[in-house]
Amino acid sequence: MIELIATAESVAQAEALLAVGVDTLYIGEEAFGLRLPTSFSRDEQRSITEMAHKMGRKVTVALNGIMHPEKMKKVPEYLAFLKEIAVDQLTVGDPGVVFVMQRDGIDIPYIYDGETLVTSSRQINFWAKRGSVGAVLAREVPFEEMKAMKDNLMVPAEVLVYGATCIHQSKRPLLQNYYNFTKNNESASKERGLFISEPKKEETHYSIYEDSHGTHIFADNDVNLVGELDKLYENDYIKWKLDGIYAPGENFVKTAEIFVDAKEKIKAGNWSNDHAQKAIEQIEQLHPENRGLDIGFFDLDPDEIK
DSSP: OOEEEEEOSSHHHHHHHHHHTOSEEEEOOTTTSSSOSSOOOHHHHHHHHHHHHHTTOEEEEEEOSOOOHHHHTTHHHHHHHHHHHTOSEEEEOOHHHHHHHHHHTOOOOEEEOOGGGOOSHHHHHHHHTTTOSEEEOOTTOOHHHHHHHGGGOSSOEEEEEEEOOEEEEESSOHHHHHHHHHTOOOOOSGGGOOEEEETTEEEEEEEEEEETTEEEEEOSEEEEOGGGHHHHHHTTOOEEEEOOTTSOHHHHHHHHHHHHHHHHHHHHTOOOHHHHHHHHHHHHHHSOTTSEEEOTTTTOOGGGOO
16 A cells, blocks of 8 residues: 655645645654654644544654754653644654653654664664564665565665755754854754855755754755656555655645656556656656756665765
8 A cells, every 4th residue: 555645834735735645744843853844833733633534644743853851851741742632653763752652651653764774674673673663764775775675674664755855964053153153143044045065066056954953954956756656666665755845835735646646547557657757747847946856866776875
């Protein structure tokens, strides 16, 4: 059963995503979740969860940050709230959160999201043996390695099929430190649309921003695997994530609708190369003009990755 998972930037967009056929909404609060399009209030999280459940869909909440002591103190109360509103799943990256869930009897299913650590079946199965119901596969895993590990997986692995890829996170406020050094009073928030470029490569465009988790830097191009979905399906990778952190508004909903259509055609056995090429072109038209698209690490030779 293919599951299409999508981030949401507002209650209205969440409703629109459900309307076009997204199976699972991915939401949360900035204090606990990494790189979300927006930070939802408790009332909004409750409302979105109720709305999804009325339509027979699911909600996954992000608790995948590294919880330093000041945040870990707030985790038990947040977990209790999420249990109260009956969210379906969590993404968790910090073992301390797993400990708190077990200690306090919080029986919400969790998906292990250790970012770049999740690169092998051994890593995924380690957490499956400790209660996880799935894992978020690192964006850097090429398809050849995915094929090699698929038969060893104890739980499903989620794959990013559309959206931005984080390539570096530091707890340090790197931008703010730079502004302090240069004596500039500037904002380092995501809304500024800041990016950095490689020396002598002005065409590079690594988006960067800061929040309470530190500094986040993203790959030059975003991922679009709509043309590779049949390969993922044939190899039992059927948890597909759409990330709209840098693809806002109505266009993200339209992009999600294209993936829903692809999912239905693949399930029916009538997805073709022509369908894939048309979908690629449509998504390119909908994607923000200042951001490139490619297939990321998907077709790289594993031996070439260092």
